[in-house]
Amino acid sequence: MDVSASRTTADESEAQRLQQLLAEQGMAVSSPSPGVKLGGYVDSAFEMNFVNAPSFNRVPRFAAPTAAGGTRFARAFPLLPMRLADDGIPGGGFNLNQLKLWAERGLTAENRWDAGFRMDLMLGQDAALGVPNFLVGSGSSTSTGTGLNTSEVFLEQAYVQFQIPVGDRKLEVHVGKFAAPIGLEVLERPANFNMTYGLFFNNVEPFVLVGTQFLFRVDDSWTVRGGVTDGGFNTSRGGYPFFGIVDNSINGLSNFLLTFNVDYTSADKSFLSTYGMLYGPHGTNPPGFGTSPGIVNGVYYPGAYANGDIVPGPYNSPGTYMEFNDYGIWTPPFVYRRRLQLAYELIGGFYNNAVAPAGITGLSPATQTALGIFPLFPYAAGYGGPTNWLGAALYQVYRFNPLVSLALREQWLQASWNSYLQGMIAPTNIYSATVTLRFDLAENFMVRLEYRMDWGNNIEDYYAPANGIPPAEVGLAGNGLVGSSSGPVFFAGLEAVFTF
Numbered sequence: 001m002d003v004s005a006s007r008t009t010a011d012e013s014e015a016q017r018l019q020q021l022l023a024e025q026g027m028a029v030s031s032p033s034p035g036v037k038l039g040g041y042v043d044s045a046f047e048m049n050f051v052n053a054p055s056f057n058r059v060p061r062f063a064a065p066t067a068a069g070g071t072r073f074a075r076a077f078p079l080l081p082m083r084l085a086d087d088g089i090p091g092g093g094f095n096l097n098q099l100k101l102w103a104e105r106g107l108t109a110e111n112r113w114d115a116g117f118r119m120d121l122m123l124g125q126d127a128a129l130g131v132p133n134f135l136v137g138s139g140s141s142t143s144t145g146t147g148l149n150t151s152e153v154f155l156e157q158a159y160v161q162f163q164i165p166v167g168d169r170k171l172e173v174h175v176g177k178f179a180a181p182i183g184l185e186v187l188e189r190p191a192n193f194n195m196t197y198g199l200f201f202n203n204v205e206p207f208v209l210v211g212t213q214f215l216f217r218v219d220d221s222w223t224v225r226g227g228v229t230d231g232g233f234n235t236s237r238g239g240y241p242f243f244g245i246v247d248n249s250i251n252g253l254s255n256f257l258l259t260f261n262v263d264y265t266s267a268d269k270s271f272l273s274t275y276g277m278l279y280g281p282h283g284t285n286p287p288g289f290g291t292s293p294g295i296v297n298g299v300y301y302p303g304a305y306a307n308g309d310i311v312p313g314p315y316n317s318p319g320t321y322m323e324f325n326d327y328g329i330w331t332p333p334f335v336y337r338r339r340l341q342l343a344y345e346l347i348g349g350f351y352n353n354a355v356a357p358a359g360i361t362g363l364s365p366a367t368q369t370a371l372g373i374f375p376l377f378p379y380a381a382g383y384g385g386p387t388n389w390l391g392a393a394l395y396q397v398y399r400f401n402p403l404v405s406l407a408l409r410e411q412w413l414q415a416s417w418n419s420y421l422q423g424m425i426a427p428t429n430i431y432s433a434t435v436t437l438r439f440d441l442a443e444n445f446m447v448r449l450e451y452r453m454d455w456g457n458n459i460e461d462y463y464a465p466a467n468g469i470p471p472a473e474v475g476l477a478g479n480g481l482v483g484s485s486s487g488p489v490f491f492a493g494l495e496a497v498f499t500f
Contacts, residue, residue, distance in 0.1 A: 034108060034116070040101040041499040043124070043189050048092030050490040051078045051460060062462060076462035080489060082203065082413075082430050082454060087196045087491070097189055097495070099123040107163050111170055115162035118178075120155075126187070127154035156187060156208060172215040180206040180233075181213065181225060181261050182276040184327040184345045184393075190497045193343070193395050194436045195450040199413040200347050204323070204389055206233035206278075209257065223263040231255035231284045253282040253318050270338075273328035280321035283351065319386075323349030343395035347413075350388040389415045402440065409434040430456035444499040455487035 062076045080088035101123075105116035159176030185192050185201040187208075211229025218224060232255075258279045265272045327345040331338050391413040399405040411432045434452040441447060461484050 034106045036103060036105045038101075038103050039500065040099070041190060041497055043096075043098040043100070043126075043495065043497045045095050045097050045195070045493055045495040046092065047087070047089070047095055047493040048491065049080065049088060049090050050492075051080070051090045060462065079461050080454075080459065082199060082432075082456075082459050083196070083491075087202075096124040098126045100188060102157075107161060107172065111165050111168065113162070113164065115160065117160050118157055118174075120157040122154045122156050122187070126189070166216070169217060174213040174215070174227075175211075177208055177210045178213060180209045180278075181227070181259050182206070182278060182323065182325045183347070184329075184343065184395075189495070190446065190499070193397055193407040194409050194434050195448045195493055195495045196434065196452055196491065198393065198409060198434075199411045199430055199432050199454075200345065200391055200393065203413060204347060204349065204391070205325070209233070209259070211256075213259065221265055221267065223261075225259070225261035225263065227259040229257045229259060231257050231280050231282070233284060255282055255284070256280065257284065257321075268333060270333045271328065271330045273326070276325040278321070278323040278349075282318045283321045319352035321349075321351045323347070339399040341395075341397040343397075345391075345393040345395075347391045348389065350386065352386050387416055389413070405438045405440075407434075407436040407438065409436075428457045430454065430459055446495075446497045446499075448493075448495040448497075450491070450493045450495070452491040452493075453487075454489045454491075457486055458484040459487050460485040460489055 060076060061073055063073060078090050080090075082088075099122070100120065102118070102120045104118045107116050108114045155177065157176075157178050159174045159178050161172065161174050164171045164173070179186060183201060183205040185198055189195060189197075209227075209229040210232070211227055213225060213227035213229075215223065215225045260277045260279075262275045263272070264274075325345070325347045327343065329341060329343045331341050391411065393409065393411040396408045397405060409432070411430075413428075413430045413432075415428045432452065432454045434450065436448055436450045439447045
């Protein structure tokens with residue numbers, strides 16, 4: 001007989017009996033405060049992009065211009081700017097997507113003052129998506145944000161949370177770094193319907209913000225959220241790159257974002273929806289944005305000089321930034337055992353003064369030539385102008401049984417001239433269709449098979465390295481866009497997730 005286990009059970013029973021006696025006598029009984037909870041998961045995958053990849057020795061050749069104004073027949077390397085970097089690696093291979101560790105001291109369910117915290121640490125290749133918080137090149141004026149490897153570290157969330165009694169309701173406050181309150185998909189891959197990230201999460205939505213967020217539950221169905229954050233996306237503060245060039249302002253104007261959300265849950269819990277909005281009166285800083293393509297010798301060359309949502313840049317201009325998002329998830333109660341889920345997402349936004357391309361605009365033609373940059377960028381003063389974007393998505397999930405389920409995703413994303421989408425030739429329309437087969441082999445072990453197709457205006461870009469520039473640096477300064485493809489581009493993947 002386990003004496004210690006028996007004694008523990010007896011102690012718990014005695015404590016419960018005493019609490020019941022106190023309650024019956026009208027004496028206040030305080031519920032035990034929640035303790036610190038720990039958890040996480042490991043997410044690994046094999047991924048394959050069916051594009052011309054250097055590893056296959058099938059790199060196409062294009063007529064590439066030289067700094068001297070001539071041409072050369074150069075090998076060009078493909079990039080898929082509409083996908084997150086590690087979902088768009090040409091060819092295939094094994095990948096450690098994420099090792100996620102989290103700790104939380106939650107808030108009490110009682111209507112009283114209380115405080116806690118939340119911390120999420122992510123390691124692995126997806127951790128590099130927290131640019132510019134990753135370790136490679138941190139604090140360097142030449143940091144490019146492309147140091148993807150399985151040693152990356154990303155502090156995704158770290159905030160203090162506390163609640164304040166407001167009548168018979170509670171006001172919840174978060175202060176620190178937290179997941180951006182916009183969009184259906186999240187950075188945690190296992191929590192999404194599909195294995196890969198969709199077009200919206202990649203191109204037009206921030207991952208994390210830093211500031212303060214308020215949450216007030218009006219009743220069992222309605223919740224209102226709002227907040228004030230730094231204007232920087234995916235950073236630990238608004239200013240980047242941290243070496244004295246940029247502070248938390250744009251041209252001397254304070255740079256911050258206002259967030260607002262309305263959440264609704266039906267009485268039978270079969271339908272939930274969230275409306276979200278981001279508003280930056282003076283823009284955002286970062287990200288940078290793409291630019292209208294310049295014409296050099298009759299050829300368009302935007303890609304090598306564009307900055308986008310993922311790639312930060314300090315050359316923003318002041319102007320109103322606003323983004324809207326609405327999504328809903330419905331589980332039809334009349335479907336047998338509620339095995340069907342349907343979801344939608346709508347997104348749109350605008351920026352009244354998008355930015356010049358980062359870096360290149362400050363260089364004279366002579367300097368560009370000396371650095372091997374081609375073609376010479378024609379706008380020495382850069383380019384500014386309005387931009388807007390719009391998108392729609394549908395999701396269908398059917399659970400055949402507790403073991404097997406199928407998820408479908410269809411998305412469309414459009415951007416105007418002076419594109420918001422990094423590395424794209426604007427105006428751009430992108431389409432994506434994804435099918436994911438999921439197997440829940442154990443309570444804490446999941447396997448997913450996925451096949452995806454993307455197509456649209458110039459979704460795949462080919463860059464030819466300038467003379468003396470290593471192929472590993474394709475797409476950075478010193479390389480030129482020499483070709484593009486509208487697809488379709490295909491992806492296949494196998495994912496395994498263990499939760500603890």
